Amino acid sequence: xxxAAAAPFLSQLCDYRARTLEVLRRSVPDGAPYLYxxxxxxxxxxxxxxxxxxxxxxxxxxxxxxEDALDSAAAIEMLHNAFLxxxxxxxxxxxxxxLPTVHVRHGIPLAVNTGDAMQALSMRMLRGNVRTLxxxxxxxxxxxxxxxxxxxxxxxxxxxxxxxxNNLSLKIDDYVRMVSLKTCWYSFIHPCRIGALIASxxxxxxxxxxxxxxxxxxxxxxxxxxxxxxGTDVYGKEAAxxxxxGKRTLMLMxxxxxxxxFDRIRILEIFSKPRQSRLPKEVAWLQELMQKxxxxxxxxxxxxxxxxAAQRAFDRAYGKCPDNEHKDFLRGLMxxxxxxxx
Amino acid sequence: xxxAAAAPFLSQLCDYRARTLEVLRRSVPDGAPYLYxxxxxxxxxxxxxxxxxxxxxxxxxxxxxxEDALDSAAAIEMLHNAFLxxxxxxxxxxxxxxLPTVHVRHGIPLAVNTGDAMQALSMRMLRGNVRTLxxxxxxxxxxxxxxxxxxxxxxxxxxxxxxxxNNLSLKIDDYVRMVSLKTCWYSFIHPCRIGALIASxxxxxxxxxxxxxxxxxxxxxxxxxxxxxxGTDVYGKEAAxxxxxGKRTLMLMxxxxxxxxFDRIRILEIFSKPRQSRLPKEVAWLQELMQKxxxxxxxxxxxxxxxxAAQRAFDRAYGKCPDNEHKDFLRGLMxxxxxxxx
Numbered sequence: 223x224x225x226a227a228a229a230p231f232l233s234q235l236c237d238y239r240a241r242t243l244e245v246l247r248r249s250v251p252d253g254a255p256y257l258y259x260x261x262x263x264x265x266x267x268x269x270x271x272x273x274x275x276x277x278x279x280x281x282x283x284x285x286x287x288x289e290d291a292l293d294s295a296a297a298i299e300m301l302h303n304a305f306l307x308x309x310x311x312x313x314x315x316x317x318x319x320x321l322p323t324v325h326v327r328h329g330i331p332l333a334v335n336t337g338d339a340m341q342a343l344s345m346r347m348l349r350g351n352v353r354t355l356x357x358x359x360x361x362x363x364x365x366x367x368x369x370x371x372x373x374x375x376x377x378x379x380x381x382x383x384x385x386x387x388n389n390l391s392l393k394i395d396d397y398v399r400m401v402s403l404k405t406c407w408y409s410f411i412h413p414c415r416i417g418a419l420i421a422s423x424x425x426x427x428x429x430x431x432x433x434x435x436x437x438x439x440x441x442x443x444x445x446x447x448x449x450x451x452x453g454t455d456v457y458g459k460e461a462a463x464x465x466x467x468g469k470r471t472l473m474l475m476x477x478x479x480x481x482x483x484f485d486r487i488r489i490l491e492i493f494s495k496p497r498q499s500r501l502p503k504e505v506a507w508l509q510e511l512m513q514k515x516x517x518x519x520x521x522x523x524x525x526x527x528x529x530x531a532a533q534r535a536f537d538r539a540y541g542k543c544p545d546n547e548h549k550d551f552l553r554g555l556m557x558x559x560x561x562x563x564x
Numbered sequence: 565x566x567x568a569a570a571a572p573f574l575s576q577l578c579d580y581r582a583r584t585l586e587v588l589r590r591s592v593p594d595g596a597p598y599l600y601x602x603x604x605x606x607x608x609x610x611x612x613x614x615x616x617x618x619x620x621x622x623x624x625x626x627x628x629x630x631e632d633a634l635d636s637a638a639a640i641e642m643l644h645n646a647f648l649x650x651x652x653x654x655x656x657x658x659x660x661x662x663l664p665t666v667h668v669r670h671g672i673p674l675a676v677n678t679g680d681a682m683q684a685l686s687m688r689m690l691r692g693n694v695r696t697l698x699x700x701x702x703x704x705x706x707x708x709x710x711x712x713x714x715x716x717x718x719x720x721x722x723x724x725x726x727x728x729x730n731n732l733s734l735k736i737d738d739y740v741r742m743v744s745l746k747t748c749w750y751s752f753i754h755p756c757r758i759g760a761l762i763a764s765x766x767x768x769x770x771x772x773x774x775x776x777x778x779x780x781x782x783x784x785x786x787x788x789x790x791x792x793x794x795g796t797d798v799y800g801k802e803a804a805x806x807x808x809x810g811k812r813t814l815m816l817m818x819x820x821x822x823x824x825x826f827d828r829i830r831i832l833e834i835f836s837k838p839r840q841s842r843l844p845k846e847v848a849w850l851q852e853l854m855q856k857x858x859x860x861x862x863x864x865x866x867x868x869x870x871x872x873a874a875q876r877a878f879d880r881a882y883g884k885c886p887d888n889e890h891k892d893f894l895r896g897l898m899x900x901x902x903x904x905x906x
Contacts, residue, residue: 254718256725308680312673331654331724334676338650338683339717345687346710349703357699361691368688375681376596382673383598 228561231554234547238278238295239271241288245296249347260328260336261343264303267319274299276413276555280431282548283540286421293350294363294416298370300347302408304340305374307333312382313467314497341371355420362424363416370412377404385468388493394475398440406439414539430539437532442559444525447471448518449563451509465505468493472524476517477508485511525560532556570903573896576889580620580637581613583630587638591689602670602678603685606645609661616641618755618897622773624890625882628763635692636705636758640712642689644750646682647716649675654724655809656839683713697762704766705758712754719746727810730835736817740782748781756881772881779874784901786867789813790860791905793851807847810835814866818859819850827853867902874898 274295281291310323325333351360414431616637623633652665667675693702756773
């Protein structure tokens, strides 16, 4: 994505982010030592706000008022941050957005408890919809949220289980299924569905977003995994942290399918050790081998293919919407997803 | 409590438990490896079902149909078990109900994720109320649940923060405030409020349960702490696990206030070490000192005082209800709370 094309996209993203942050800030209660202060900190240090932006943009593209979707968009962002706090505990990640993770700053017990409270707060935030949109719409949004929440946790369970059991017999299909659960529903499909649901007061066909969000989410996650592996320090996470964690990525699936027998044995050995025992030189060897075997190129191509499919699905999902800044944002989002460097 | 008086109470408890378990079982979806199987296991191995019993009994005492409160009661039990799974991670407890804890069986990452999904399922279970009780009542129950959830997490944050910072300058009042947040709301106050809310279709004065539940919950938690310290193996948790964990109990508050200077210094030393470094002989010394200083007798007396206050508050909360098996259960509950040996 050239910087000329990116500029309006990024400025729109900043705008969505600022509006979401305002709602988030006033959604965190005061008081309660060791809890709400940590949540405030987490929110202030949070990322780009991609998920609430998708929700607000979908609402705007479908002709709705952005204000009507703000509670839901902010609830999605709160839940996303709850996931990140627990993810970092689960993966023992030490940095996030370039800073020590919540459990590094406050200890694992408080990090677990903080994530629980953030999930609870995200549900509280949705209750604002009763007042603004009426109980019937509020309940439909609850339904969307419920599905979003449990699908994501199912996908997370799958990924964690594979790592724990050192499952290396997985196929590319398994990876795609896991990503659709772990990432696509909560990051793209439901943000689109909720935005359009609110804008159309329940009249829009929400099924069109499932395909779009699945393709875009898959492209997003694969690109995310590539960024992690490339491990530039702008990314704000440990370089190649996924390899230390033993994450099942598309590159790893490809490597396992394409590596020669002796290399394969060494890969199995490295992943059978606990995280702490994986050496930098082993991780470097894995990175080199992935380069050599073309695993990273393979993943890049897959991300591009998913993006192309997302672009076709975009026309089915948003084709009838008149052009406006929100539709432009969603169009820009597709390029951004596989062009971003962090 | 004599066994003659206890028999109808326990049989009623079993009856409530069986009805709750039925709802819980059908509330856990199938599929999703590494997730719903763990939740099923957790539910089958769960405890006495005191909290849903309180909710069902309150509904029955206020003249409601037990069926109407079943979804809410089961949701409370699901959330309680979510708390326990995360509590055990936070405290690094190794046994619960006499068996290895979820994180010991499945690892910390999956335990954290499982607790998240159980919290999400508890919210899903509440949505059954829309169908059976209508949207207005369902939303009122959501409000109760929201308060219950965040108060409990605030109390838990306080306890975890005190342990992390090795705060030994706490007073008895701090302990009571922490317990009211951590235990009383979700275990007694809200189960009563929700039961009476449903039975009266929103007409009952719910404020009367705050006092009753606060006194009963405090008696319950103090007795719980005494049981942990006594550490009989019927209890199903590590003997004196609270001392290894550094939990701030009423006995510890009393000990710190009454111990002589040299003993006090040794106490501070023991608690300033990480959990893993606390020796059995140090824990045994703490237990003996608590005996000698009368800390356990003090806690027993406090539990009895709270119970007496709960009994007076019971008359205000349930005095106008006609006698039936549900009101009898709640009366029996008060004795049970400080007489149970596990």
